[in-house]
Amino acid sequence: MKKNVVFGFLGNVLDQRGKGKRRWRHWRPTIDLCYQPDTPISRLELLYYQNDYHLLCEVIKDIKTVSPQTEVHPMVVNIDDPWDFEQVYTCLFDIAKYYAFDPDQESYYLHITTGTHVAQICWFLLAESRYYPAKLLQVSPPNKHQSHSQSYIELTEAALIAQLPRGKMNIIDLNLHRYDQILTRFQQYANQATDLLKSGIATRNQQFNRMIAEIEQVATRSYAPILLTGPTGAGKSFLAKQIYLLKQHHHQISGEFVEINCATLRGDSAMSSLFGHVKGAFTGANLARTGLLKKANGGLLFLDEIGELGLDEQAMLLKAIEEKQFYPFGSDNAVQSDFQLIAGTNKDLKQAIKQGEFREDLFARINLWHYQLPSLAERKEDIEPNIDYELARYAKEHGIMPRFNQQSRRAYLAFATSPDALWQGNFRELNSSIIRMATLAPQANITLKQVEQEIVRLKQNWGQSRNDQALIPSDIDEFDRYQLEKVIEICQKNESLSAAGRQLFAVSRTKKQRSNDADRLKKYLAKFGLSWEVITKGAI
Structure with a gap:
């Protein structure tokens, strides 16, 4: 069960309802908030003004009486005018900006019963924009105050607490799809998120825009691995960093962005770099090492060129993704690490599986969200x-x-x-x-x-690979020439005949029960006396 955490203002009117035993005969919203058996409050972040310090102490003491399990964290706010929108919003925004939210372990609520109407509006806006990953919460007084047969003077304090008036708690629905005007604002916010993924670049390619829009939804709603494929320099690393910034902006991630190019990992250093090692695990291991997976705990790990990772490292990575733990090199003690994985590659992983170079179970695990970045x-x-x-x-x-x-x-x-x-x-x-x-x-x-x-x-x-004009026969129609130039260009940019075929026949291949893109491309080139080896010789 997640812990319930509430942010709310101390009510300097509603929470101050008499002195001594008399106070227990009146409904006080902050006390009532912590006195709800169906929604126990684990922690109350109680905002108060410096002038209300004595009231704060009394309310904290009474909360401990009715709800001993509730931790109260008082937070003094420096707001000169509680009816000034800018001051209130800035104060609450700054609290959110530096607060260590943990949505996996805690559920958050914003208490809007107390505080000025300006504070209530600000709570709403901050929840709607997800600066606070929280729902709005309101408590209302009971319809009728309980009647007492005896005066409060005659009753003990314990008896008064037992008869304490209890109101009703309401969680306010923030489903924006029910409100057209608010939905418009939400869509604008979503557009800002896609702009962040594109770093503000006014992308004109419709297909790429659609892909980015989907990535925005996946990034803010899922912690599953994401696979980014595409040619070198297409922006896989850049997009992974922007996804991290977007999740950080939504308070969905608190750890670091950790990036490693798997092509640089070889031998013992590969295992050590990723999973760490204990002292003496191998020759030269004079000191223990934490490893990148542990460093990424609570954050995002980007493994670029994951297709270059060794099979042993792939097996350990799969275990770390599924069980959120792994064993450092040379250690018998498991290390916990909860991170989101983004993998990048320009390699055809399905072909690598056939060649025994990549684990099929790891591919299945990281292939839930797969995006091919265009060149x-x-x-x-x-x-x-x-x-x-x-x-x-x-x-x-x-x-x-x-x-x-x-x-x-x-x-x-x-x-x-x-x-x-x-x-x-x-x-x-x-x-x-x-x-x-x-x-x-x-x-x-x-x-x-x-x-x-x-x-x-x-x-x-480009001269080393730009000999395609010499490859093209001189006795062909202009139509065939232009088409062949494009085919040669695509061949020179892909790693294999199959990859080039998939790009060239991406639409028609979906209509075939069986597709052999490599064979189709091979036959097309043969019509002009060309072969894959000839046109890609020296290509980068």
């Missing part, structure tokens, strides 16, 4: 907003804003979106291109001459 060449309409993003990022890092003039911008954009631009390194390569021009720009003005020089440099970088 930059597949999102050419997004090149322009990404250019603006890279310029702004350069300005932030270097303190100077580089700019194109109209002519140079038009020339660079025309090349960047043309078939001649391979963008084999995807967004990472676009970033490098912008950095080069910005660094060399006189007075931060990127000239047409610089753009022309950069285009030459890019073509030279």
Whole structure:
């Protein structure tokens, strides 16, 4: 059972109802809140004004009397005017910003019976925006006060407590789909979340926008692993970090963002880096090591290039995901770690399973949410907003804003979106291109001459694999030429014949009971006297 935690104001009117034994004859909302048998309160975060300190002490003492299991944490608030919306909202927002919420172990409520109407409105807005992962709670007085046959003077305090008036507790429904105007606000908030995932880049690719919208829902509603696939430089690491920031923004995660490229892990260091080791576990292990899985406890672990992980490490990772515990290298004692996993790869994991290089059970576990990130060449309409993003990022890092003039911008954009631009390194390569021009720009003005020089440099970088024109027969129709150029381009950007076939036949393959994309592509290339080996020789 989760613990119930309530935030609420001390009511300097409703909670102050007489002195001595007389106070027990009156309904007091904060006392009643802790006196509900169906909803026991484990912890009460009680906000109060400095002038109400003596009332606070009395209320805390009475709560301990009626509900000994309730911990009361008083929090003094510095609000000069409790009817000033900005002051109240800022104060409550700051509390949420630094509070260590633990939604897995605790259920949170905001008590709106006490406090000004402004405070009640602020509680609502903060709950609706999920700055407080909480529901609204209200207690109301009993319809009729209990009558006593004796005066309070004649009764003992224990007898008065036994007859204490008890009201009704209500949890307020915040299902926004019932309220059109509030739903509009919620949709705006959801749009802000997708903007965060895209880092504010005005993405124009509809397919990518739909994918990001779904990832936003998954990221805020699920703790299951997420698998991001796509070519190198397509933005897997960037998106994983943005998912972490989104979950952190929603108070759904409190630990660190831990990232590791599995391609850099080999031998004993792979096991040690991920799971840690005890002192003396292997030669050179002079000190114990915690490991990245433990470091990610309560946070998010991003394993890039997970397809490069060894089979032994894959088995231990699967156990750690399912049981939330693992054994450090050389240790007999299990270590607990609860983290969310995002895995990234540019490898065909299904093919790796067939080749015995990747565990099928691990793939099944991490493949619940699978998103294929498109290459930059597949999102050419997004090149322009990404250019603006890279310029702004350069300005932030270097303190100077580089700019194109109209002519140079038009020339660079025309090349960047043309078939001649391979963008084999995807967004990472676009970033490098912008950095080069910005660094060399006189007075931060990127000239047409610089753009022309950069285009030459890019073509030279791609020159090793850009021999497709020589591969294309001269005696074919223009229609076939354009189609074949695109096929060759896709082949050179994929790791295998099967991967290229899946990309080329993504729509038609769904209509076939059995699909052999590699065979279809092989036969198509053979029509022009070409083969996979010939057109990918030297390709990056």
